[in-house]
Amino acid sequence: AEGAYALVVMTEHEPRKIVAVRRVSPMVVGLGDGETFIASDIPAVLGRTKRFLIVEDGEMVIIDDTGARITTLEGDPVERDVFVVDWDAGQAEKGGYEHFMLKEINEQPAVITETLAGRLNQDGSVWLADVTFDNDYARSLKSVWFTACGTAYHAGLVGAALFRKLLRIPAYVEYAHEMRYNEPLVGSDSLTIAVSQSGETADTLAAARLAQSQGSRLLALTNVVGSTLAREADDILYTRAGPEISVASTKAYIAMLVAEYLVALRIGRVRGDVDKDLAADIARGLNQLPGLVEEALAREDAAIAAAEQIVGASDVYYLGRGLDYAVAMEGSLKLKEVSYLHSEAMPAGELKHGTLALITEGVPVIAVATQRPLFDKTMSAVSEVKARGAHVIAVAYDDDAAIEREADTVLRIPTAPDLIGPIVAAIPLQLVAYHVARLRGNDIDQPRNLAKSVTVE
Incomplete structure (x- = not known):
């Protein structure tokens, strides 16, 4: 057959x-x-x-x-x-929330705590029971490849950037359905990290099998214990997000990001790329995350106000640089999935290469600005769209006063270290997408034409 x-x-x-x-x-x-x-x-x-x-x-x-x-x-x-x-079967119930998506957004502080539990020490050392490659293998790595689809791909964007920054090693991210046909240069000195909430995504499984056939070691980053991806991988890191019922992923995405930091620390400490002080700093930031996300969630009213500003739009554009671009991509996808509004995300520097022609009076532009070294560059792009009449909504830290000069609306998030700031920045974007969909009366947990687990190519 x-x-x-x-x-x-x-x-x-x-x-x-x-x-x-x-x-x-x-x-x-x-x-x-x-x-x-x-x-x-x-x-x-x-x-x-x-x-x-x-x-x-x-x-x-x-x-x-x-x-x-x-x-x-x-x-x-x-x-x-x-x-x-x-x-817990109770996790598969709404528990008083109107929709699973909102419940799952609010579960994220607990999910982060669970993803880290028993794995991360205060000094930045990491213990991952099912990641079994030895230290010699970690030292021998010449490249890391992330492969995924949809939201998991956006997590891979963050992962690849993180690995390049911390490990000083070539790290790539490919859509799984493209990687299969792009002749990826993976081999025995490559680690392939396949990211999939369900562990059953057909294209991701096919790309993972291709990488293994070329000699690459495969690490599965998935939420579902016993899934096909987990069974076929050489190493497994379960995200422990619990059952995610809403088709639009929120808590599983955040758990994927946190898990990627753990893998980066695991490899970086062995290779010597991440010294003790940096490892301890990252561990401190990760352990602060549940509280930072809790605080971001408490500002839901600001997200509701922003949603009211864009609910009548026909197009919404997202901008970001570096890690903020990856977050902008995910924010845009969330809006598309549940609100059915056309949305597009791009690196802020790409704006002048075509998309600026689409910016007219009143068009909403959401700018993510958590990367301090890139702030001025991001603001340059914001000034460009503002000059064309765009309605600018910015995601920025509490201590960022300069953003007020350019943005019409600011979604404030608690100040965080640059490396983990994008995780916190994802929270208001999730809430904005949810509330736009709610205001439009959409079926939020089961968006039209979409499935939770994409098991066909």
């Missing part, structure tokens, strides 16, 4: 039997109390069971009155241990 599929079949001749088969596309069997479920991934049925059978490629599932069993396509029995998920 060819192609990718996950099929569930019934027949009127045996009404109490279900047969399911998978090739490439993922499948799990949920074992409930007197009931059995077939789904593409664990979160789909988490509210009904925590016990699962993972169906491997080219296997068949037979469900009847005796229970569920897995066989080969030829019918030979396959022994498979039951996999128990430790997620």
Whole structure:
């Protein structure tokens, strides 16, 4: 057989039997109390069971009155241990919030704490149980490749920039669906980091397999324990974000970013690129993050006011430089996903190379300005759009007074170290996207035409 599929079949001749088969596309069997479920991934049925059978490629599932069993396509029995998920089913409920997206945005301080728990020491040393490469391997690395799609790609943008800055090593990020056809120069001296919330993204799996086939070691950065990506990787770093129900990712994205800092510290300390003082500074910043994010969340009223300013727009543009550009990309995607407004993000320096022609009176432009060394350059671009009549909304630190001269509205975030500032800056952009969608009356948790886990190419 060819192609990718996950099929569930019934027949009127045996009404109490279900047969399911998978090739490439993922499948799990949920074992409930007197009931059995077939789904593409664990979160789909988490509210009904925590016990699962993972169906491997080219296997068949037979469900009847005796229970569920897995066989080969030829019918030979396959022994498979039951996999128990430790997620709390209560996390898959709204818990008093109007939408899962808002609940998940507000869970981010706790998620950051969980992602760091037991992994990061105050001196910046890191212990990652399932990242098993030795010190010699870390020292031998010549390049690091991030591959991902969508929000995970934007996390990869931050990761690649972070690795270049801290490790002084070539670090690249490629869309998984492009990496497969771009002849990536990965090999035994390369580490490929595949980033996927679900661990089932078809294009990311294909790119990861390509990298492995060329001799690269594969590190899976994923949220779902037992996912295909986790099972196939050489090393695993689970983000521990818990079940994310809303299609638009928020807390899983933040957890991905935090996890990337842990990997960078793990490699950087071994290689000597990150000295003790810098490692301790980064650890201090990461441990401050839950409180900083909590404070950013407390300023939701400002995000609501900004949402009211752009809800009637037909186009919204996002600007940033360096790490701020990666955050702008993610903010733009969030707005597109849930509000259905056209949105575009670009490096601030690219504005004059075409997009400035689209800036007219009243067009909203959201500028992210947390990178202090790049502030003046970012403000130069803001001045350009302001001169064309744009309505400028800026994301900036509490201690940044200069921003008031250029921006019509400022979304203030608590002052943070440059390296972790972009994580905090993501919070108001998530809230703005959510509230624009709410004001427009959209189906926020299930945006049209989109799926949580993209299991097809």
